[in-house]
Amino acid sequence: MNKFIIAGAASVALLAGCAAEKAQQTQGAGTALKSTPASVIVSPNDDRQYATFTLPNQLEVMLVSDPAAEKSAASLSVSVGLLHDPMTQQGMAHYLEHMLFLGTERYPDTKGYTDFMTANGGQHNAYTWLDITNYMFKVNNPAFDEALDRFSDFFKAPKLYPEYTDKEKNAVNAEWSMRREMDYFGQFKLARNLMGEHPANRFLIGNLETLGDKEGSVLHTETVEFYERYYSANIMKLAMISNRPLDEMKALAAEYFGAIENKNIEDPTVTDKLDFSVVGGKRIHYVPNEDVKQLNIDFTIEDNSDQFAYKPNRFLSYLIGSEMPGTPAYQLKAMGLISNLNASASPTMYGNYGSFSIAIDLTDAGMQNREAIVATVMQYIELIREQGVDEKYFSEIKTSLNNRFRFLEKSDEFGYVSNLAAAMQEVPAQLAVASPYYYEAFDADAIENVLDQLTPERVRIWYISKNEPTDSQLHFYDGKYQVATISEEEKASWQQAPQIALSLPAVNTLLPEEFTVKTQPPQDKPELVIDNNDVKVWYYPSQAFGEQPRGEMTVYINNGMPETDAKATVMTALWTDLYNLQQSALMTEAGIAGMSMRLSDGNGISLRIGGFTDKQPELLTTALDALVVDVNAQNFAQAVDRYIRGLQNQGKRFPFYQAFDAYNNIIREGNFNTEQLIEAAQGLTPKDMQAFMQVLLSRNQLRIFAFGNYDKADLNNAVERVLAALPDERTTVPYDFRQYWQPQPGQKLVWQEDLSVADVAVIDMMVHPEPGYATRAAATVLRGHFRSAAFDKLRTEEQLAYAVGGLAAGIGDYTGFAMYIQTPVKDVAAMQQRFEQFKTEYVDMLGALTEEEFAQLKTSVLVTLKEAPKNMRDEVVPFMTDWYREKFDFDSEQQLIDAVEKVTMEDIKQFYQHTMLNDEAAHVSVQLRGTSFVEQPFADIKGATKITSLAEFHADMKTQ
Numbered sequence: 001m002n003k004f005i006i007a008g009a010a011s012v013a014l015l016a017g018c019a020a021e022k023a024q025q026t027q028g029a030g031t032a033l034k035s036t037p038a039s040v041i042v043s044p045n046d047d048r049q050y051a052t053f054t055l056p057n058q059l060e061v062m063l064v065s066d067p068a069a070e071k072s073a074a075s076l077s078v079s080v081g082l083l084h085d086p087m088t089q090q091g092m093a094h095y096l097e098h099m100l101f102l103g104t105e106r107y108p109d110t111k112g113y114t115d116f117m118t119a120n121g122g123q124h125n126a127y128t129w130l131d132i133t134n135y136m137f138k139v140n141n142p143a144f145d146e147a148l149d150r151f152s153d154f155f156k157a158p159k160l161y162p163e164y165t166d167k168e169k170n171a172v173n174a175e176w177s178m179r180r181e182m183d184y185f186g187q188f189k190l191a192r193n194l195m196g197e198h199p200a201n202r203f204l205i206g207n208l209e210t211l212g213d214k215e216g217s218v219l220h221t222e223t224v225e226f227y228e229r230y231y232s233a234n235i236m237k238l239a240m241i242s243n244r245p246l247d248e249m250k251a252l253a254a255e256y257f258g259a260i261e262n263k264n265i266e267d268p269t270v271t272d273k274l275d276f277s278v279v280g281g282k283r284i285h286y287v288p289n290e291d292v293k294q295l296n297i298d299f300t301i302e303d304n305s306d307q308f309a310y311k312p313n314r315f316l317s318y319l320i321g322s323e324m325p326g327t328p329a330y331q332l333k334a335m336g337l338i339s340n341l342n343a344s345a346s347p348t349m350y351g352n353y354g355s356f357s358i359a360i361d362l363t364d365a366g367m368q369n370r371e372a373i374v375a376t377v378m379q380y381i382e383l384i385r386e387q388g389v390d391e392k393y394f395s396e397i398k399t400s401l402n403n404r405f406r407f408l409e410k411s412d413e414f415g416y417v418s419n420l421a422a423a424m425q426e427v428p429a430q431l432a433v434a435s436p437y438y439y440e441a442f443d444a445d446a447i448e449n450v451l452d453q454l455t456p457e458r459v460r461i462w463y464i465s466k467n468e469p470t471d472s473q474l475h476f477y478d479g480k481y482q483v484a485t486i487s488e489e490e491k492a493s494w495q496q497a498p499q500i501a502l503s504l505p506a507v508n509t510l511l512p513e514e515f516t517v518k519t520q521p522p523q524d525k526p527e528l529v530i531d532n533n534d535v536k537v538w539y540y541p542s543q544a545f546g547e548q549p550r551g552e553m554t555v556y557i558n559n560g561m562p563e564t565d566a567k568a569t570v571m572t573a574l575w576t577d578l579y580n581l582q583q584s585a586l587m588t589e590a591g592i593a594g595m596s597m598r599l600s601d602g603n604g605i606s607l608r609i610g611g612f613t614d615k616q617p618e619l620l621t622t623a624l625d626a627l628v629v630d631v632n633a634q635n636f637a638q639a640v641d642r643y644i645r646g647l648q649n650q651g652k653r654f655p656f657y658q659a660f661d662a663y664n665n666i667i668r669e670g671n672f673n674t675e676q677l678i679e680a681a682q683g684l685t686p687k688d689m690q691a692f693m694q695v696l697l698s699r700n701q702l703r704i705f706a707f708g709n710y711d712k713a714d715l716n717n718a719v720e721r722v723l724a725a726l727p728d729e730r731t732t733v734p735y736d737f738r739q740y741w742q743p744q745p746g747q748k749l750v751w752q753e754d755l756s757v758a759d760v761a762v763i764d765m766m767v768h769p770e771p772g773y774a775t776r777a778a779a780t781v782l783r784g785h786f787r788s789a790a791f792d793k794l795r796t797e798e799q800l801a802y803a804v805g806g807l808a809a810g811i812g813d814y815t816g817f818a819m820y821i822q823t824p825v826k827d828v829a830a831m832q833q834r835f836e837q838f839k840t841e842y843v844d845m846l847g848a849l850t851e852e853e854f855a856q857l858k859t860s861v862l863v864t865l866k867e868a869p870k871n872m873r874d875e876v877v878p879f880m881t882d883w884y885r886e887k888f889d890f891d892s893e894q895q896l897i898d899a900v901e902k903v904t905m906e907d908i909k910q911f912y913q914h915t916m917l918n919d920e921a922a923h924v925s926v927q928l929r930g931t932s933f934v935e936q937p938f939a940d941i942k943g944a945t946k947i948t949s950l951a952e953f954h955a956d957m958k959t960q
C-alpha cells in the first residue's frame with residue numbers, strides 16, 4: 001500500500017517502497033550452512049525472549065517477547081512476487097497487495113482497517129518485490145488482538161470487491177506515474193529488457209495499460225485466481241513482537257493464523273537460464289532525466305544467496321569498494337577522475353540471477369577517460385584474483401560484524417518484524433536476526449567462484465549521462481538508450497598491466513580494542529559543562545543505554561554570515577562536499593571500525609563523530625587536521641559542477657517532494673531560488689573559498705554537544721583538539737539561527753512553479769493564529785483522523801492520487817494544518833478547488849466523532865509521544881532539536897505531552913475552525929504544475945502575495 005509518512009520522514013528510499021530498498025538485503029536459503037542452530041541467535045545485548053515454531057498449516061512463526069515494548073507489531077510475508085505476475089495482467093502481485101487492504105469477510109468496510117490503525121496509534125504498510133510480498137503493522141499494545149484479527153483476515157477471506165478492483169488500479173497507475181520519470185526504474189527496466197525470454201524481463205509496478213479487462217482476461221477474475229493460487233500458509237512466514245509472554249503470543253499466532261489455508265503449493269521459483277553470449281559483454285549508453293555522469297560496471301552473477309554464512313559477495317565488495325591508499329577508489333579520486341565509487345551485490349536481483357555492481361560517479365576529466373577507468377577496475381579485480389583472497393580480510397570483516405552484533409541496539413517494532421518476516425523467506429528462522437552479521441568461516445572457494453563470474457562475458461558497462469548516443473526509447477519509463485557490443489580490443493586492454501599503481505587495502509587501524517563503559521551519574525537533561533569565551537560544551541550521558549560503549553559528538557562551528565548572503569550558503573556546501581570527498585578513506589575506515597564521521601553545512605559547518613568511543617580521540621584528531629580542505633582550480637570546478645547539477649536534479653524528483661522543499665524554503669529565512677544559488681556558485685573562485693574558510697574558522701560561535709560514553713577528561717581533550725585545529729586569533733560572534741516566518745493574520749502566500757516532470761503537486765497550508773503548545777497539541781490529536789479521512793476520500797474513493805493526505809506541521813512556535821497531493825489526473829486549479837470542498841465536507845466527519853473515539857485518538861497520541869527511546873539515536877534526537885534552537889530547558893517534548901493531556905474535543909474542533917475554515921488564518925499555497933497540465937491554470941487564491949524571489953521575500957519577512 002505504501003502510504004507515506006510525511007513531515008520529513010518520507011525519503012526516496014521509502015517511496016521506492018514497493019521496490020528498491022528490499023533488493024539489497026536478500027540472503028540465501030541456507031542450504032550451504034553446515035548446521036542450523038537450535039535456537040534463535042541474538043545479540044548478547046538483546047534480552048528479549050524469542051521462539052520459532054511451525055503451525056499445523058505449515059506457517060512458520062517467529063515470536064519476540066519484549067516486556068518493555070509499548071507497541072506490538074506483526075508482519076506476514078508471502079513467497080510470491082512480481083516475477084509470478086500473469087503476463088495478461090502485469091503488475092498483479094503488487095495490485096493484489098493494494099486490494100487486500102480494502103476489506104475482508106469479518107471486516108468488510110473499505111476504510112475500516114485504516115481507521116482502526118489511526119484510532120490505535122497504528123502504522124501499516126506493505127511492499128511487493130520480485131519474489132516476495134510483505135505486509136506489516138504496528139499498534140498500541142491493548143489493540144493487538146483486534147489488529148491481529150483484522151490483519152490475519154487478509155489471508156483468509158479478503159473481499160476483493162469487484163467495484164474496487166476497478167478503482168484501485170488507478171492508485172497503482174498513479175504510483176507508476178510517479179516512478180516513470182525516476183532513472184533507477186528506467187535503468188532497472190532496461191537491464192531486464194536485455195534478458196530476452198527470462199521472466200525478469202517484464203513490467204513490475206502495473207498501470208492502466210497492463211491492468212484491466214481485455215480479451216481473454218478479466219482483472220477481477222485473475223486477481224481472485226492469483227490469490228487462490230499463491231496465498232498458501234506453507235509459503236508464508238510470520239513475525240510478531242509484543243509485551244506479552246511467549247506462551248500467550250503462541251496462542252495468538254495459532255488463534256489468528258492457524259486457519260489460513262494450506263494449499264501445499266510449491267514455493268514459486270524461477271529456473272530459466274541466461275545465455276551470456278547474448279546477454280553479456282555489452283555497453284549500454286543511457287540518457288537519464290537527471291544530469292549525472294555515471295559509469296556502472298555491472299556483472300550478472302548466479303544467485304549465491306544460500307552462501308550467506310560465507311559472504312563471498314561481501315568479501316569482494318569490501319575489497320573492490322575499499323577507499324584505502326592504492327585501491328581504484330583512492331587512486332582515481334586522487335587523479336580527479338571520479339568523486340565516488342561503490343561496490344555492492346544483490347544476489348537475487350533477477351530471481352535466480354543477481355548483480356555484482358561497481359557504480360562510479362565521474363568528473364568531466366573522468367568522462368574523457370571512461371575506458372581507462374573501466375580497465376583500472378578490471379585490472380584491480382585481476383589483482384584480487386592473484387593476491388586478494390586472503391584470510392586477513394575475512395578476520396577484519398568478521399571483527400567488524402561481531403562488534404556491531406555484540407552491541408546491536410533495538411529498532412522500531414514495525415521495521416523489525418518486517419525485516420524478520422522477509423529474512424525468514426531466505427535463511428533459517430534461527431538466523432533471521434543474525435544473518436547480516438553471521439560470518440561462519442573463510443571460504444576461498446566461494447570467493448573464487450564469484451571472482452570467476454566477474455568476467456568480460458558477464459559484464460554490462462553502463463555509460464550514463466546527458467550526452468550519450470541513443471537509438472531506442474523505453475516503454476513505460478522515460479529513458480533513451482543504445483546498446484553496443486564491447487570490442488575485443490577493449491576487453492584485451494583489461495588484461496594488460498595497470499597504468500596506475502594499484503594495491504590491495506592495508507589493515508584497519510581504527511578497530512576498537514576496548515569497550516570500556518564510563519559510568520556517569522544520572523542527568524535529567526543535557527548540561528552546559530564547559531563554558532568559556534572560546535567554546536561551550538553540553539553533555540548528556542545516555543540514561544537508557546548506559547551499557548553501550550558508544551557516543552556521538554557534534555562540533556558545531558556556527559557562523560555569523562548574513563542570512564542574505566547566497567555566496568556563504570554555496571561556499572559552506574562546497575566546503576562540506578570537498579571535505580567528505582577528500583576524507584572518504586578515513587570515513588570508510590571509521591565505518592568498518594563501527595564509527596561514523598561526517599561534515600555537514602547549515603549556518604556554518606558541523607563535524608559529527610559517532611559510534612564506539614574507544615578510538616574516537618584518534619578519529620577526531622585526524623578529522624580536524626583536515627578541516628581546511630585543499631582547493632585548486634580543478635577540484636573546485638568539479639565541486640561547483642556537482643553542486644549545480646545537484647540543484648538542477650532536485651527538479652527531477654517527485655513533485656510532492658519538490659512541493660515540500662518549496663514550502664520549507666518559504667517559511668524560513670536564508671533560502672534562495674535555485675537560479676540565485678547557481679549564479680552565486682558560478683561567480684566563485686578557489687581564492688574566495690580559501691578566504692571564506694579562514695573567515696569562518698576565525699570568526700564563529702563554537703559549540704559542542706556530546707552524548708553517551710564520555711567522561712569529563714574526554715570532553716576536555718576534545719575541546720583542546722578542536723581549539724588546536726582553529727586559528728589562534730579567533731573571535732567569538734553571536735550564535736546564528738535561521739529564523740522562521742512570523743505568520744500575519746490574513747496573510748496569503750503563493751508559490752507557483754512549472755515543473756519539468758509530468759504530475760501536479762499542491763500543498764495547502766493554513767496556520768493557526770496562536771503560537772504555543774496548546775494549538776500544537778490540538779493539531780497533534782486531530783491530524784491522524786483528518787489524514788485518514790482525506791486518504792479515504794481522495795484516494796480510495798476518488799482515486800485522484802497515490803500520494804495524498806493531511807498533516808500538521810510546526811512553523812517555529814506556530815502550527816499549520818495542511819492537505820497535500822501529487823496527482824496525475826487533476827490540474828492545479830481543479831485540485832485546489834477539490835481541497836476547498838473537502839475542508840468543508842470534513843466538518844461533518846469531525847462532528848460525527850464520538851467522545852469515546854476522541855478519547856481513543858488522544859490516548860493513542862499520548863502512547864506514541866511517551867514511548868521510551870529504543871536506541872541511543874531515538875534518545876538524543878529531541879535534545880539535539882532543542883539544542884539547535886537554543887531551547888536550553890530541553891523540555892519541548894514534555895511540554896507537548898502536558899498540553900496533549902489537556903486537549904478536549906472542543907479544542908480540536910476550534911483548532912479546525914481557526915485554521916482550515918478561517919479566512920483570516922495565514923495561508924501558504926504551493927502550486928507545482930507538471931508538464932501534463934501546462935495548458936491548465938494555476939489556482940487563484942484571493943488576496944494572495946505571489947512570491948517569485950525567495951531572497952526578496954525573506955528580506956522583508958517578519959520573523960518570530
Ligand SMILES: [Zn+2]
Pocket residue numbers: 001002018094098172175
Ligand atoms: Zn503500491
